[in-house]
Amino acid sequence: AQSVTQLGSHVSVSEGALVLLRCNYSSSVPPYLFWYVQYPNQGLQLLLKYTSAATLVKGINGFEAEFKKSETSFHLTKPSAHMSDAAEYFCAVGPERLAFGKGNQVVVIP
Amino acid sequence: GAVVSQHPSRVICKSGTSVKIECRSLDFQATTMFWYRQFPKQSLMLMATSNEGSKATYEQGVEKDKFLINHASLTLSTLTVTSAHPEDSSFYICSARGTSGLTDTQYFGPGTRLTVL
Numbered sequence: 235a236q237s238v239t240q241l242g243s244h245v246s247v248s249e250g251a252l253v254l255l256r257c258n259y260s261s262s263v264p265p266y267l268f269w270y271v272q273y274p275n276q277g278l279q280l281l282l283k284y285t286s287a288a289t290l291v292k293g294i295n296g297f298e299a300e301f302k303k304s305e306t307s308f309h310l311t312k313p314s315a316h317m318s319d320a321a322e323y324f325c326a327v328g329p330e331r332l333a334f335g336k337g338n339q340v341v342v343i344p
Numbered sequence: 345g346a347v348v349s350q351h352p353s354r355v356i357c358k359s360g361t362s363v364k365i366e367c368r369s370l371d372f373q374a375t376t377m378f379w380y381r382q383f384p385k386q387s388l389m390l391m392a393t394s395n396e397g398s399k400a401t402y403e404q405g406v407e408k409d410k411f412l413i414n415h416a417s418l419t420l421s422t423l424t425v426t427s428a429h430p431e432d433s434s435f436y437i438c439s440a441r442g443t444s445g446l447t448d449t450q451y452f453g454p455g456t457r458l459t460v461l
Binding site for chain 1: 348448
């Protein structure tokens with residue numbers, strides 16, 4: 235079975251500050267890992283993915299994540315938060331049926 | 345590329361009626377489609393997995409006679425909520441996984457908000 239843990243349902247960050255969202259996974263097979271973003275009343279948009287290639291993955295909108303097998307982690311970062319980053323962020327583990335974390339609601343403070 | 349649409353985006357129906365939601369992959373062929381349900385302020389819960397031309401596989405606790413899934417072509421899957429009741433009100437999201445080059449990622453539709461009165 236696969237699972238994902240995302241701690242801290244609500245994350246507040248000042249505009250221009252570092253965004254850090256933590257994701258730890260559990261998987262009995264080599265994992266595929268994903269970060270998705272969801273804006274209100276919309277579907278999920280893929281931010282980035284890890285599928286066994288480079289461990290540092292760059293995605294859209296300035297986000298990146300690093301796969302660390304020893305720590306079973308796939309934390310998402312962005313150096314400088316923008317107001318448009320306010321949204322819900324989900325980490326998920328695959329490769330087949332995706333298991334999602336509970337999500338992080340990011341609030342950006344002007 | 346890899347765009348998934350859903351129709352309708354929002355539907356309101358009376359209790360006891362049936363509602364059909366369509367999920368289409370617009371620019372790729374989807375061998376597998378997934379249906380999720382999302383309650384307010386919560387994560388996505390997988391309801392079922394459908395492969396083109398075969399019966400859907402439902403997750404434990406999901407009533408297959410209530411949530412009918414058809415995946416008749418490589419670009420279309422439908423979810424029919426039969427005899428809908430207020431507790432079926434939710435946000436339903438589909439995703440699609442493609443063939444060569446798109447097999448490792450699920451691409452999500454924009455979702456359908458169902459309200460049952």
